[in-house]
Amino acid sequence: MSDYAVSLLVRIGVEAFVALSAYLLLVIGRVSFGQQAFFVIGGYAAGIATALYGAPLAVGIMVGAVAAGVAGALLSAVMAPVGGIYFAAGSLAFGELVRVALLSFHYQVPVGADLTGPAGADGFRGVRALFTGGVSATAFMLAVAGLVALTFLAIALLLRSRWGEAMRMVGEDETASASLGVRVRRVAALTMAGAGALAGLGGGLFVHYVTYIEPGHSDVMLGVHSLAYAFIGGLGTPLGPIIGVALDIGLLESFRFLAGYRMIVFGGLVMGLLVVRPRGLLDEVAVHRLSRLVAWGRR
Amino acid sequence: MLSVEGVSVRFAGISALSSVSLAVAAGERLGVVGPNGAGKTTLLNVVAGLVRPAAGAIRLDGRPLTGLAPDAVARAGVARTFQSPRLFSRMTVEENVRAGRSLDAEPWLRLVGLLPRRGDLAAALPPGEARRLELARALAGAPHVLLLDEPCGGLSAAETEDIAALLERAVTPATILVVVEHKLRVISRFCQRVAVLHLGEKIFDGPPTALRADRRVLDAYLGKARAS
Numbered sequence: 393m394s395d396y397a398v399s400l401l402v403r404i405g406v407e408a409f410v411a412l413s414a415y416l417l418l419v420i421g422r423v424s425f426g427q428q429a430f431f432v433i434g435g436y437a438a439g440i441a442t443a444l445y446g447a448p449l450a451v452g453i454m455v456g457a458v459a460a461g462v463a464g465a466l467l468s469a470v471m472a473p474v475g476g477i478y479f480a481a482g483s484l485a486f487g488e489l490v491r492v493a494l495l496s497f498h499y500q501v502p503v504g505a506d507l508t509g510p511a512g513a514d515g516f517r518g519v520r521a522l523f524t525g526g527v528s529a530t531a532f533m534l535a536v537a538g539l540v541a542l543t544f545l546a547i548a549l550l551l552r553s554r555w556g557e558a559m560r561m562v563g564e565d566e567t568a569s570a571s572l573g574v575r576v577r578r579v580a581a582l583t584m585a586g587a588g589a590l591a592g593l594g595g596g597l598f599v600h601y602v603t604y605i606e607p608g609h610s611d612v613m614l615g616v617h618s619l620a621y622a623f624i625g626g627l628g629t630p631l632g633p634i635i636g637v638a639l640d641i642g643l644l645e646s647f648r649f650l651a652g653y654r655m656i657v658f659g660g661l662v663m664g665l666l667v668v669r670p671r672g673l674l675d676e677v678a679v680h681r682l683s684r685l686v687a688w689g690r691r
Numbered sequence: 692m693l694s695v696e697g698v699s700v701r702f703a704g705i706s707a708l709s710s711v712s713l714a715v716a717a718g719e720r721l722g723v724v725g726p727n728g729a730g731k732t733t734l735l736n737v738v739a740g741l742v743r744p745a746a747g748a749i750r751l752d753g754r755p756l757t758g759l760a761p762d763a764v765a766r767a768g769v770a771r772t773f774q775s776p777r778l779f780s781r782m783t784v785e786e787n788v789r790a791g792r793s794l795d796a797e798p799w800l801r802l803v804g805l806l807p808r809r810g811d812l813a814a815a816l817p818p819g820e821a822r823r824l825e826l827a828r829a830l831a832g833a834p835h836v837l838l839l840d841e842p843c844g845g846l847s848a849a850e851t852e853d854i855a856a857l858l859e860r861a862v863t864p865a866t867i868l869v870v871v872e873h874k875l876r877v878i879s880r881f882c883q884r885v886a887v888l889h890l891g892e893k894i895f896d897g898p899p900t901a902l903r904a905d906r907r908v909l910d911a912y913l914g915k916a917r918a919s
Contacts, residue, residue, distance in 0.1 A: 558791035561779050568777040571739055572790045572828070573765035628781075676781040680812055 398533045402601050404641050405536035409594030410614060411621035411633035412543060416587040418622055419551065420580055421475060421563035426483030427591045428614035429490035434460035434592025435599035435609065436494070436510055442521035442600070443508050444501050449521045453596035460592020461585050468581035475566065487615055494607035515606025522600040529601075536597055540634065543590065547630040559583060591618075620662045626674030635673065692716050693738070693836050693867050698747030700733050700891075707733040709891045710747065715884075717835075720868040722878035722899065725888035726911060731871040732774055734888065735838045738869070739771050740764035751836060768835030772842060776825040780814035787813050788827050799827040802861055819850040826857065836867045843874050855880055875902070887911065 410431050417424045438456025441447040447455065471482050500509035503518070510516040522532060550556045561569040562579050570576050599605040621636030639661075644654045669675060674682075693715045700708040708730045715721045723731050736742040738749055740761040749756040756764055779787050784805055788796035800806040803823040808816070816824060822842060829837060842858070843851040855877050862868055862881075872878050878885055879899040887895035887902070889911040895902065902908055 554789075554791050554793060557782070557786055557789065560782055560786075561791055564779045564781060565777050567741065567761070568773070568779070569791075570761035571741070571765055571771055572792070573762050573832070574791055575762050677812065677814075680783075684810070 393530060395529065398529045400642065400646060401533050402529070402536055402597075404637050405533070405540050406594045406598045406601070407614075407617070407621070407641060408540045408634045408637045409543065409597070410591045410618040411625075411637050412547060412630060413587040413591035413594070414615070414618035415622040415627070415630060415633040416547065416583055416590065418619075418627055419563050420559050420583045421566070422483075422580070422584075423480045423619065424483040424587070425480055425612060425615045425619070426485075426487035426490075427587065427618050428610045428612065429487040430460040430464060430588040430591035431595040431598070431614060432490060432494065432605060432607070432610040433463050433588075434595030435605040436497075436516060436595075437592070438596030439516050439519040439599045439605060440499070440509065443516075443519045444499075444503065447521075449525050449527065449600060452521060453593065453600070456596030456599075457589045457593040460595065461589030463592075464588020465581065465585035467588070468584035472577045472580040472584060484612065484615075487610060487612055491607050491610035494610065513607065515604055515608075516599070517604040519599050519603050519605070523603070532601060539593070539597070543593075544630050544634060551630070555579075620658070623672050624662060624665055626669075626672030626678065628671065628674045628676040628679030632672050632674045692750075692752055693869070694748075694750045695734070695738065696748045696750070698734075698737055698744045698749065700730070700737055700742055701745045706891050708737065708744070708888075711888070711891070711893050712747075713886055713893070713896070715867050715869060717867055718864050719884065720862070720870070720882045722882035722885040723869060723871045723888060724873065724875065724878060724885060724902075728890070729888040729911075730891040731888055732840055733891075735771060735840050735869065735871060738764075738836075739769060739838060765832075769838065770829040770832050770834035770836070771838035772822075772825045772829050772840055774840045774844060776818075776821040778813040778816070778821055778824060778828075780812065782813060783809065784811050784813055784816070784824055785809040787824055788831050790828055790831070792832060794831055796827075796831065799831040802830070803827040803857060819846055819853065822846060822850070822854060823857065826854070826861070830861050833863075834866065836869070837862065839868070839870045839872075841872055842870065843872060843877050851877065875899070 410427050413427045414424055434456035437459035438452045441455040442449060442452035467486055471479060474482060495513050497510045498512050500507040500511055508518045558574045558579050561574055562576050566576050622633040624639060625632030625636030640658055644650055644657055650657060665672065695711060695713040697710045697712055698708055699710050723734060725731050733742060737744050740759050743758060751767060756767060785796045788799050800809050803826060805820060805824055813824060826842060843854050851874060859881055870882060882899060885899045885902055886893055887908050894907040894911060895905050
């Protein structure tokens with residue numbers, strides 16, 4: 393497999409985590425423009441763990457996910473009761489807050505002959521645990537793909553559980569959910585923490601693949617794309633956001649003749665889909681029909 | 692015993708309920724009627740924890756419900772339906788009855804005649820079936836108090852009969868039932884007592900048979916001149 397294909401697949405995998413993170417929040421009816429903040433928090437934390445403190449790669453990536461999950465939990469203390477446009481605006485503000493805070497975040501320690509660590513606007517370079525550990529790019533790509541598959545399965549199982557039912561109920565009607573005994577705030581808070589951890593996992597994987605991360609990676613466009621991925625692929629299944637990422641990065645970016653027009657095509661695709669299929673290609677009705685078809689086929 | 696003690700609710704300076712008191716014993720079925728804007732739904736909302744009263748208290752078997760969040764009120768054993776059914780349209784009929792709780796939906800679906808539709812999305816149900824599904828969802832938690840907000844609203848005579856028959860079958864003798872309903876025939880059929888609200892005040896509380904002879908009720912519904 394060519395280096396370009398490997399790099400493309402890693403990028404699809406990494407962004408799939410941010411898309412799944414935005415998707416989880418959409419399930420509980422929250423539109424977030426701030427998941428990129430958890431992505432960079434995860435990236436910085438994972439980088440600090442491996443590059444500064446010598447943690448093994450897997451541990452570093454887990455540290456990134458946990459740090460972003462904790463950030464999600466802290467944010468939920470303020471934002472869990474908030475919904476609608478206020479949540480969207482608050483999440484956008486949080487994303488910008490993190491980006492601006494990282495511009496002045498300096499935490500460098502000597503590692504060998506160099507100073508390593510976050511250096512404000514210059515970002516955080518020299519996160520080389522992937523390469524010093526002797527992991528090939530192809531092996532890393534396969535590991536990322538495996539993690540995406542596991543995450544998809546975990547979310548699919550979660551959404552079929554009692555807890556998942558409660559999440560979907562909250563996403564449709566908080567008043568009716570509460571009247572049935574669902575602790576809406578708790579569901580929202582835990583989902584925000586989980587969504588943060590997922591985006592942070594993506595950030596941890598990303599920083600080790602490209603060896604650096606900077607405040608600019610917390611740009612709002614990553615958050616906007618993550619939402620768009622879910623809306624393109626569909627909200628009826630966690631496969632939807634993954635399909636959305638693959639469609640955008642895999643299909644549009646890999647066609648060279650679209651270079652320069654990609655964002656126009658992507659934007660048009662999102663707009664068109666929002667009109668004809670407001671909840672994406674694989675919306676709840678489509679997934680329900682497909683699952684019935686599968687059940688009928690098994691008989 | 693469900694006790695509503697001197698409850699007042701105000702919305703932006705407008706009084707929706709004025710010092711309303713009611714007590715409904717275990718197994719008792721209370722109908723609540725009144726013209727539009729009388730405060731009937733507000734009364735259910737305040738019991739269910741969706742609206743906080745400006746004054747007064749609500750107790751269930753002596754335990755205070757006032758100020759509890761709606762989910763805590765629900766866990767205390769209070770279930771409700773809404774004026775317009777609030778189903779989870781993107782979830783299946785079975786999931787709507789289960790509603791995130793550890794219970795078997797099948798007996799409740801059988802009770803309301805929706806077992807064959809258990810796998811359908813709730814969005815696909817016509818209004819009559821949507822009402823029955825919402826009722827099954829409320830009944831499934833085996834509530835101590837059941838608050839029904841116009842369970843027959845917008846239904847045909849045949850569908851109303853279905854719901855009324857269903858309620859007679861499904862509501863256990865120990866359940867406290869409070870039904871807001873415009874159709875007096877439905878109220879008379881299974882409520883021993885009826886309370887009439889008018890402009891946020893309780894103007895009548897007694898047996899349904901005495902309702903039509905009460906001067907204040909006639910004035911509220913027909914206007915003073917016509918009533919006389």
